[in-house]
Amino acid sequence: MLRDPSTKYRPFPPIDLPDRQWPSRTITQPPRWLSTDLRDGNQALIDPMDAEKKTRFFDLLVRVGLKEIEVGFPAAGATEFDFISGLVTSDRVPDDVAIQVLTQSRRDLIETSFASLDGAHSAIVHLYNAVSPAWRRIVFGMTRDEVRGIAIDGAKVLRDEAAKRPHTKWQFEYSPETFSTAELDFSVEVCAAVMDILRPTPQTPIILNLPATVECATPNVYADQIEWFARHIPNRDSVVISLHTHNDRGTGVAAAELGMMAGADRVEGCLLGNGERTGNCDLVTIALNMYTQGIDPRLDLSDIDDVVKTVNYCTNIPIHPRTPYAGDLVFTAFSGSHQDAIKKGFAAQDARNDDYWEVPYLPIDPADLGRSYEAVIRVNSQSGKGGVAWVIEQDKGLKLPKRLQADFSRHVQALADETSRELNAADIWARFESTYLPRERDRFVLRDYEESGTAGQRVFVGNVAVDGEERSISGRGNGLISGVIAAIAGSTGSVLDVIDYNEHAIGHGADAQAAAYVECRTPDGRTIFGVGLDTDIATASVRAVLSAANRA
Ligand SMILES: CC(=O)SCCNC(=O)CCNC(=O)[C@H](O)C(C)(C)COP(=O)(O)OP(=O)(O)OC[C@H]1O[C@@H](n2cnc3c(N)ncnc32)[C@H](O)[C@@H]1OP(=O)(O)O
Numbered sequence: 001m002l003r004d005p006s007t008k009y010r011p012f013p014p015i016d017l018p019d020r021q022w023p024s025r026t027i028t029q030p031p032r033w034l035s036t037d038l039r040d041g042n043q044a045l046i047d048p049m050d051a052e053k054k055t056r057f058f059d060l061l062v063r064v065g066l067k068e069i070e071v072g073f074p075a076a077g078a079t080e081f082d083f084i085s086g087l088v089t090s091d092r093v094p095d096d097v098a099i100q101v102l103t104q105s106r107r108d109l110i111e112t113s114f115a116s117l118d119g120a121h122s123a124i125v126h127l128y129n130a131v132s133p134a135w136r137r138i139v140f141g142m143t144r145d146e147v148r149g150i151a152i153d154g155a156k157v158l159r160d161e162a163a164k165r166p167h168t169k170w171q172f173e174y175s176p177e178t179f180s181t182a183e184l185d186f187s188v189e190v191c192a193a194v195m196d197i198l199r200p201t202p203q204t205p206i207i208l209n210l211p212a213t214v215e216c217a218t219p220n221v222y223a224d225q226i227e228w229f230a231r232h233i234p235n236r237d238s239v240v241i242s243l244h245t246h247n248d249r250g251t252g253v254a255a256a257e258l259g260m261m262a263g264a265d266r267v268e269g270c271l272l273g274n275g276e277r278t279g280n281c282d283l284v285t286i287a288l289n290m291y292t293q294g295i296d297p298r299l300d301l302s303d304i305d306d307v308v309k310t311v312n313y314c315t316n317i318p319i320h321p322r323t324p325y326a327g328d329l330v331f332t333a334f335s336g337s338h339q340d341a342i343k344k345g346f347a348a349q350d351a352r353n354d355d356y357w358e359v360p361y362l363p364i365d366p367a368d369l370g371r372s373y374e375a376v377i378r379v380n381s382q383s384g385k386g387g388v389a390w391v392i393e394q395d396k397g398l399k400l401p402k403r404l405q406a407d408f409s410r411h412v413q414a415l416a417d418e419t420s421r422e423l424n425a426a427d428i429w430a431r432f433e434s435t436y437l438p439r440e441r442d443r444f445v446l447r448d449y450e451e452s453g454t455a456g457q458r459v460f461v462g463n464v465a466v467d468g469e470e471r472s473i474s475g476r477g478n479g480l481i482s483g484v485i486a487a488i489a490g491s492t493g494s495v496l497d498v499i500d501y502n503e504h505a506i507g508h509g510a511d512a513q514a515a516a517y518v519e520c521r522t523p524d525g526r527t528i529f530g531v532g533l534d535t536d537i538a539t540a541s542v543r544a545v546l547s548a549a550n551r552a
């Protein structure tokens with residue numbers, strides 16, 4: 001008999017916090033950010049970064065505006081140690097940037113960590129040990145008191161090593177690793193014991209970083225834990241509460257957002273969410289989420305492609321095309337109704353001409369991230385007339401009237417179904433040309449024409465190849481278009497009824513072109529469209545009528 005695998009797991013218990021405040025709060029300002037790309041991100045890579053990649057990544061983090069950067073785990077080995085001590089002695093670290101290193105709570109490792117920072121003007125030493133019941137039992141085989149003792153012993157070494165190097169502005173960070181699966185009173189107890197050793201003040205606060213080392217519950221539970229901790233930690237004004245979420249349940253960003261609402265001051269994460277297992281909190285997503293709420297995250301993500309390219313190069317991990325904000329396809333609509341709404345959104349945006357962004361289906365202006373509007377609409381078999389018209393307008397400047405859009409869309413749909421692939425602008429233009437624009441084998445091919453007469457009585461005389469034979473055809477009407485219609489009727493015996501006509505210029509100045517569109521009804525009741533392009537608007541209209549006649 002098959003066993004139900006869910007019986008292997010235990011539900012995460014709720015937090016007893018009936019008067020929780022965070023659900024009615026909003027995020028109003030950015031937190032202090034820390035990038036752990038070069039540490040938590042790096043330790044999760046198949047091939048950890050070498051010095052060249054770490055340097056390149058560090059420079060990116062500085063460009064993006066990170067002011068706190070965890071640069072590695074000095075005791076891990078020579079690559080890490082040398083990179084960190086090289087960074088300290090280089091002039092790469094701007095004065096307003098503090099570098100941070102991580103260490104287990106073991107004397108030799110802490111000493112090595114301080115040694116790597118010798119000469120730094122400002123640095124954060126980050127100490128951690130796990131505190132949850134499972135880790136206490138499985139990893140350490142220790143009681144609560146003994147595990148608290150690991151933290152206290154480490155804090156003492158931190159205090160003493162820092163005292164030996166008074167020229168560096170030291171900050172301390174302590175992480176009760178596995179905080180999110182530990183008893184809250186025990187996390188507070190351990191953190192308070194560390195504070196007793198390191199004696200933070202409001203001027204020199206300690207960073208208490210509260211990790212969801214493995215994400216095990218819904219993000220509201222993490223927010224409850226943060227609010228509970230913030231209420232119970234002594235000397236709250238001497239503490240910077242920091243969040244460090246992972247993404248095991250896919251809610252690393254959500255947990256950090258709710259954690260900020262619950263009172264946290266600082267957020268740790270990685271650009272594009274790299275990190276152990278399913279990753280760390282994605283700093284790009286959480287920062288740009290703020291952007292869309294009208295809050296400046298104080299990170300510069302205006303060249304998102306630079307971020308993507310550098311992260312990809314350094315980590316050797318491709319980013320998914322649907323990654324929030326940064327993926328290749330996140331500003332692209334293939335489906336008809338989305339395209340229609342986006343196209344209308346851009347038109348409304350132009351008409352309003354105010355400072356607000358309101359384009360359906362685009363939560364953020366791609367231009368704010370250095371992306372163009374070109375790829376916003378792409379065409380395949382899921383697309384509709386709005387999308388096709390958008391591509392033609394962007395590519396060739398043609399503003400097709402609504403019913404012509406619908407007519408042309410059927411041709412594009414047929415092509416998409418035939419080819420079963422995305423259609424690019426060249427494919428769409430080729431189909432437009434072959435459908436509406438003149439070809440030598442058409443029934444009517446205009447060579448040139450003259451127009452004469454008085455207002456309301458116009459005469460059209462055209463040199464036209466009719467069925468391959470060069471002829472002069474003429475017609476009379478109250479305007480040029482009706483004159484051409486009459487000339488065609490003289491040749492074919494059938495009169496087209498013009499039911500709509502549109503024209504517009506394409507471009508400006510000497511290079512401007514004109515486009516004309518006619519919609520006609522045939523004597524047997526069919527609707528046909530014609531398109532004419534020319535440098536001269538009158539000639540474009542003649543071509544449009546002949547195009548319709550050819551298609552009739
Ligand atoms: C949640 C996180 O991301 S934590 C950061 C994890 N990152 C890394 O581990 C990357 C860098 N790590 C390393 O290079 C190595 O693990 C080192 C250099 C730190 C340590 O190496 P080693 O001592 O050879 O091995 P190892 O990591 O297996 O050590 C495990 C021992 O440390 C103990 N330990 C684990 N974490 C801690 C801690 N935070 N504080 C004190 N002791 C710890 C374990 O209980 C175990 O003790 P035991 O040997 O008595 O059973």
Ligand SMILES: CC(C)C(=O)C(=O)O
Nearest residue numbers: 128175177178211213
């Ligand atoms: C070292 C700590 C902060 C960590 O990375 C984690 O718990 O995820």
Ligand SMILES: [Mg+2]
Nearest residue numbers: 040213244276
């Ligand atoms: Mg982590």
